Amino acid sequence: MSLEPAFSMPAAPPPTAPAPAGPPAVEVTGVDYAFKSNRAGRKVLRDIDLALAPGDFVVLTGPSGSGKTTLLSLIGALRAVQEGSIRLDGAELKGLGQSKMERMRRTIGFIFQDHNLFESLTAIETLRLAMRLLPERYKRRDFRERPLALLEELGLSEFADTKPAKLSTGQKQRIAIARALINHPRLILADEPTAALDSEMGGQVIAMLRRRAVEEKTAILMVTHDPRLFRSADRVVKMVDGQIVSEG
Amino acid sequence: MAIRHLVAGLGGRILTHNRRRFAAAAAGMAVAVVIMFVEAGFFFGVLDSQANLATLVRGDIVAMHANQTNLNKWQELDPIRLNQIAALPGVEVVSRIYKGNVGLAQQAGQASRRIVVYAFPPDHAPLAIGDLKQVATTMKLARTVLFDRRSRDIYGEITPGREILLDRQPFRVAGEVSIGPNVISDGAVVMSEGNWLALQPNADPILGVIRLSDGAPLEETRRAIEALAPGEITALTPESLRDREFLFTIRAAPIGIIFGIGLLAGLVIGLITCYQILYNEIADQQAQYATLKAMGFTRGFLARIILQQALLLSLVGFALALGMSYVAYEVIQDLTALIMRHTWWRTGAIGILTVVMSILAGLLAMRRVAQADPAELF
Ligand SMILES: Nc1ncnc2c1ncn2[C@@H]1O[C@H](COP(=O)(O)OP(=O)(O)OP(=O)(O)O)[C@@H](O)[C@H]1O
Ligand SMILES: [Mg+2]
Numbered sequence: 001m002s003l004e005p006a007f008s009m010p011a012a013p014p015p016t017a018p019a020p021a022g023p024p025a026v027e028v029t030g031v032d033y034a035f036k037s038n039r040a041g042r043k044v045l046r047d048i049d050l051a052l053a054p055g056d057f058v059v060l061t062g063p064s065g066s067g068k069t070t071l072l073s074l075i076g077a078l079r080a081v082q083e084g085s086i087r088l089d090g091a092e093l094k095g096l097g098q099s100k101m102e103r104m105r106r107t108i109g110f111i112f113q114d115h116n117l118f119e120s121l122t123a124i125e126t127l128r129l130a131m132r133l134l135p136e137r138y139k140r141r142d143f144r145e146r147p148l149a150l151l152e153e154l155g156l157s158e159f160a161d162t163k164p165a166k167l168s169t170g171q172k173q174r175i176a177i178a179r180a181l182i183n184h185p186r187l188i189l190a191d192e193p194t195a196a197l198d199s200e201m202g203g204q205v206i207a208m209l210r211r212r213a214v215e216e217k218t219a220i221l222m223v224t225h226d227p228r229l230f231r232s233a234d235r236v237v238k239m240v241d242g243q244i245v246s247e248g
Numbered sequence: 249m250a251i252r253h254l255v256a257g258l259g260g261r262i263l264t265h266n267r268r269r270f271a272a273a274a275a276g277m278a279v280a281v282v283i284m285f286v287e288a289g290f291f292f293g294v295l296d297s298q299a300n301l302a303t304l305v306r307g308d309i310v311a312m313h314a315n316q317t318n319l320n321k322w323q324e325l326d327p328i329r330l331n332q333i334a335a336l337p338g339v340e341v342v343s344r345i346y347k348g349n350v351g352l353a354q355q356a357g358q359a360s361r362r363i364v365v366y367a368f369p370p371d372h373a374p375l376a377i378g379d380l381k382q383v384a385t386t387m388k389l390a391r392t393v394l395f396d397r398r399s400r401d402i403y404g405e406i407t408p409g410r411e412i413l414l415d416r417q418p419f420r421v422a423g424e425v426s427i428g429p430n431v432i433s434d435g436a437v438v439m440s441e442g443n444w445l446a447l448q449p450n451a452d453p454i455l456g457v458i459r460l461s462d463g464a465p466l467e468e469t470r471r472a473i474e475a476l477a478p479g480e481i482t483a484l485t486p487e488s489l490r491d492r493e494f495l496f497t498i499r500a501a502p503i504g505i506i507f508g509i510g511l512l513a514g515l516v517i518g519l520i521t522c523y524q525i526l527y528n529e530i531a532d533q534q535a536q537y538a539t540l541k542a543m544g545f546t547r548g549f550l551a552r553i554i555l556q557q558a559l560l561l562s563l564v565g566f567a568l569a570l571g572m573s574y575v576a577y578e579v580i581q582d583l584t585a586l587i588m589r590h591t592w593w594r595t596g597a598i599g600i601l602t603v604v605m606s607i608l609a610g611l612l613a614m615r616r617v618a619q620a621d622p623a624e625l626f
Contacts, residue, residue, distance in 0.1 A: 076542070102544045104544075105544035110625075112539070112542075118536050119265055119533075120264075130543060
């Protein structure tokens with residue numbers, strides 16, 4: 001088996017000077033988590049510590065059932081923190097109510113395994129809908145120009161007015177990724193985002209995420225089983241049985 | 249602007265995406281709303297038909313015996329009272345209206361059918377039942393009647409020029425009028441007071457239709473009429489006579505309950521249909537709604553999308569149903585001879601019920617959206 005990756009992967013940039021001042025994009029300390037439905041109270045996360053500086057591209061890996069997705073959903077303010085602390089740009093998630101969690105989520109870009117696009121909306125409409133989350137940020141003409149620019153960046157210009165039914169799985173997934181990027185989130189959370197893509201397409205997507213991290217100081221936390229993607233990360237964090245076992 | 253349209257219309261986009269499915273959904277809603285229209289149409293059709301005479305009156309006040317609690321009760325009035333009324337200040341004309349019930353047969357030896365007779369002095373024209381002059385001139389001939397062309401079909405072919413028998417006496421049909429039957433009577437003929445008294449020499453009028461001279465005080469005169477013989481005469485304006493008739497009909501027969509239940513059935517069917525449509529649509533796109541939640545869209549935003557769909561569905565369904573109800577009313581009127589008609593406020597009330605129903609269905613369907621858990625998306 002070749003040791004070379006099947007597609008060229010941008011390597012992580014050389015280590016830079018000490019992290020800049022200011023709060024980390026993500027700061028997880030002493031997090032435990034048990035699903036309420038588990039009678040025995042088995043903890044699926046135990047004493048998790050993890051920090052991402054702005055611009056960090058971190059890959060989270062580990063065997064199935066080790067708790068990667070659960071950790072992602074806690075950081076994404078999709079589940080309430082039980083034990084320990086999670087801060088995003090210094091703001092504590094623990095103890096937040098429903099609507100504050102919603103507001104927190106608006107500054108996070110989520111990339112799920114499935115694209116979950118509305119069949120009734122064209123690509124550009126999907127992106128405009130996402131922009132509605134932060135209406136105060138945009139001028140009227142942004143709603144026209146921004147989605148087009150982003151679609152171009154993702155090689156999807158020709159599909160701006162196309163509905164999902166006429167797109168391939170990979171194209172749909174890239175539109176879902178565009179939806180996660182359109183509001184320039186400070187943090188991107190992705191769970192196996194390339195699972196539905198062929199390796200070339202996957203490589204392009206990762207390259208684009210990488211570029212976001214570098215150019216816009218977006219912190220990226222991506223779950224993947226694919227070792228070929230490790231190279232492009234600043235760090236690879238490995239979880240086993242609810243604990244972080246190695247980082248580097 | 250386009251953006252606001254897109255998002256204002258997001259619910260609409262989602263709902264109408266699958267055209268065929270949307271058409272089926274709208275048709276389903278329309279059926280429920282048509283049921284409401286038909287039930288309400290029957291209800292008001294019975295009320296309108298029972299109170300029909302009150303709406304035909306050409307006068308300011310109607311006087312009748314105090315015992316005559318409704319227009320389908322037969323209680324004759326002492327003609328002296330009508331003369332007394334005529335003598336009151338402000339009263340210009342008092343027209344006597346007689347009402348009777350005779351057997352109508354096409355020819356001797358044939359079975360007869362009961363029919364209502366209205367009689368009055370020809371020149372007074374106390375009822376708006378056709379061209380006044382023509383009605384007056386044709387009525388004046390001896391042994392003639394005018395046939396109500398809206399009578400039910402049971403009397404056979406009765407057209408102007410024909411000879412018929414009323415209580416075995418020959419009469420000629422000299423023309424037609426338009427009155428309309430109700431639940432109790434199947435049809436009517438109209439004749440002059442003279443012709444009626446020739447047939448029923450002892451008949452007394454049952455109504456006095458009173459016209460006031462210009463500027464005469466209505467309420468004061470009405471009270472003066474009742475004061476002529478307290479406890480014996482009731483005097484009402486045609487409008488309050490109609491309202492009294494509505495109330496009487498509602499109290500006398502369980503039509504409110506019967507058609508109310510029918511209306512409710514339409515409402516419930518509509519509610520369930522609307523809920524089903526929204527529920528299925530949401531269930532099909534559970535992950536999409538969950539994604540909107542994950543992205544940080546508020547519950548209110550999602551509620552708006554669902555309510556937009558509910559509203560659109562109800563409006564399209566209502567519009568279809570309104571069109572269908574015109575056809576349905578026509579058919580029912582032909583079959584039953586009941587007065588089936590749309591009025592602004594009846595149509596409006598059904599429209600409001602439809603919208604309320606759809607909003608309720610939307611709120612119920614929201615529970616399905618509430619179940620969409622964004623934490624399960626990863
Ligand atoms: N909704 C849930 N209710 C109860 N237990 C759950 C739920 N989701 C996950 N778990 C359990 O929590 C543990 C961690 O699951 P998690 O999905 O975080 O693992 P993962 O590392 O993402 O696995 P995979 O690589 O297969 O996606 C597993 O033991 C799983 O069975
Ligand atoms: Mg997982």
